[in-house]
Amino acid sequence: MTGPGAITVLCAVLGPAEADVVRSLGEPGTGVTVTRRCADLTELLAAAEAGSGRTAVVSATLPGLGREAVARMHQAGVRVVALDEAPEPSTDRLAAVGADGVARTVEDLLPVVRDETIVPPAAAAQPPGGSVARTGRGRLVAVWGPVGAPGRTTTAIELAVALAAGPSAADAPGRHRRANLLARRGALGPVRRRAPGGGSRASRGQAREQVVLADADTYGPCVAPRLGMLDDSAGLAGAVRAAGVGPLDVETLARHAPVTLPGVRVLGGIGRPGRWAELSGAALDAVWERLRDLADWTVIDTGPVLETDELLSYDTRAPQRNAATLGALAAADVVVVVGGGDPIGLQRLVRGLDDLATVPAPITPDRLVVVNRVRAAAVGANPRMSVRAALTRFAGVDAHLVPDDPAGLDAALLSGRTLSECAPGSPVRAAFGELAQQVRQVVRARSSAAADTSPWVGIPAASRG
Ligand SMILES: Nc1ncnc2c1ncn2[C@@H]1O[C@H](COP(=O)(O)OP(=O)(O)OP(=O)(O)O)[C@@H](O)[C@H]1O
Ligand SMILES: [Mg+2]
Incomplete structure (x- = not known):
């Protein structure tokens, strides 16, 4: 059950770490409830768009995880936290596709998930052209x-x-x-x-x-x-x-x-x-x-x-x-x-x-x-x-x-x-x-x-x- 004020999490983590993530986040007193365990990105996006959770915890290597998928979750008002346990961190790639937070271990996940300062960019649907800040001079x-x-x-x-x-x-x-x-x-x-x-x-x-x-x-x-x-x-x-x-x-x-x-x-x-x-x-x-x-x-x-x-x-x-x-x-x-x-x-x-x-x-x-x-x-x-x-x-x-x-x-x-x-x-x-x-x-x-x-x-x- 989802407790009042609990942070609802959609989990799409690959491999054996998935069970650890669900257990660790779901422990009593964390203030977190895992509302959906998703097998793949398609299921995760469907759950996000159905409003089943506020935060998505994803493997950094989740197939299909890219700028488009993250943008869709943001549009659904879901922030995206990546679990990146690889020896070579892919921090730049994750930042580029728009991930809101990254944890290097399962133990590090909880504080990132609970960090209320991490909010997804405007939840409203963006018209084309409105999703990227202007940078260069051309x-x-x-x-x-x-x-x-x-x-x-x-x-x-x-x-x-x-x-x-x-x-x-x-x-x-x-x-x-x-x-x-x-x-x-x-x-x-x-x-x-x-x-x-x-x-x-x-x-x-x-x-x-x-x-x-x-x-x-x-x-x-x-x-x-x-x-x-x-x-x-x-x-x-x-x-x-x-x-x-x-x-x-x-x-x-x-x-x-x-x-x-x-x-x-x-x-x-x-x-x-x-x-x-x-x-x-x-x-x-x-x-x-x-x-x-x-x-x-x-x-x-x-x-x-x-x-x-x-x-x-x-x-x-x-x-x-x-x-x-x-x-x-x-x-x-x-x-x-x-x-x-x-x-x-x-x-x-x-x-x-x-x-x-x-x-x-x-x-x-x-x-x-x-x-x-x-x-x-x-x-x-x-x-x-x-x-x-x-x-x-x-x-x-x-x-x-x-x-x-x-x-x-x-x-x-x-x-x-x-x-x-x-x-x-x-x-x-x-x-x-x-x-x-x-x-x-x-x-x-x-x-x-x-x-x-x-x-x-x-x-x-x-x-x-
Ligand atoms: N000022 C012009 N004088 C003569 N012919 C022209 C001129 N401008 C364009 N054309 C010719 O008109 C045709 C259509 O031009 P163009 O392909 O640039 O149009 P378009 O709006 O891009 O068309 P499309 O809808 O197929 O994309 C081409 O054969 C082109 O060579
Ligand atoms: Mg043309």
Whole structure:
């Protein structure tokens, strides 16, 4: 029976130590009651989520014990105490996955279990992106846009390349970042990517800043093939797996993200959309945060869907297909919203901006709206003015306009290259270069603690709100 005020314990300890733990914790006068003896992690999670105990005592080697499992127990309001009797303690791994306490022997367990100062982090369900504290200095830019292939991937790729080229003379911040230093010291591994046909693209040209281009689209991942990458290594999924079971160091992360273009590492997507469940949860949030230590900028290509049904079920345990997109949006310092420059694309963009405003994840107010493929053939004479007028009227926002250049983009698609490699004179390339400068300006404004908290960048104050 559970005594009044007793600490209820769910026990998932392997081997002969299990009986010792149950006996030792359950002795009269300890103030502890073992309410469930669990055979494995699945049973433990079910008991935690059913509210059968307040503290989980687990073997440090319990199969499946990782960041995701600990996050689920925390969400259920259960703190996690690990029994780690191995000669080589795995303290770092246990801390990285979120364990609240560690005991080296069965005898040491009781004081840790009874320590009332150990409390699980907020018991409430966390929306994607909310479970990891921000650490590094690099910036995250999420590229999102509604369905209809408005150009999210094109924007992400070209923006990454433009950011790697560094700020214009007027924008240069005049300081070096850790990633640059690490890269110069050769600490982040060799250049792995080879361009089709021979020489290394990655070593050609000048990069002034380090960028990671990450593919988090769980519907149509294609960054790697768009860049002619031959391997289907699903680097982002690999990084998530690594983050799920222990500390994710920058060097491991770098191994999953080969340098593909000058200054640009690519963290490839899941290859087949059916693998979407691999991109979610607390481990993905940890990857986004660790990327801040690897690169000056991380540009994330996201999926188009911000599914309302899934949003309603944040507090369930089922993996969610859109969690990768929502987590990226929540982690980002700047969100670039891309819409297509035709009547349908603009209508979807207006609705998409509304949808973004209502997702429950905490998304930065620093957003830049891009209208891509702006052309007279789709919106009539004077397309730039028409697009701007429509967006101001229906969404109250201004936009950065990118022209249509089928020849340039088709050449890029055909060759698996970027515009700077195969169509350097394309006006689209110039437009994305300007977008990169706008992203820098937004970040600079934010970091200099600008008072402007408007959700819409570049909109005159009179038109806001
Ligand atoms: N400014 C442009 N001019 C001409 N073609 C473009 C332009 N931007 C993108 N495209 C072409 O439009 C197509 C869709 O672009 P992209 O793949 O970037 O869209 P997306 O939003 O990522 O689509 P998906 O929903 O498939 O992820 C591609 O063939 C691309 O080459
Ligand atoms: Mg895409």
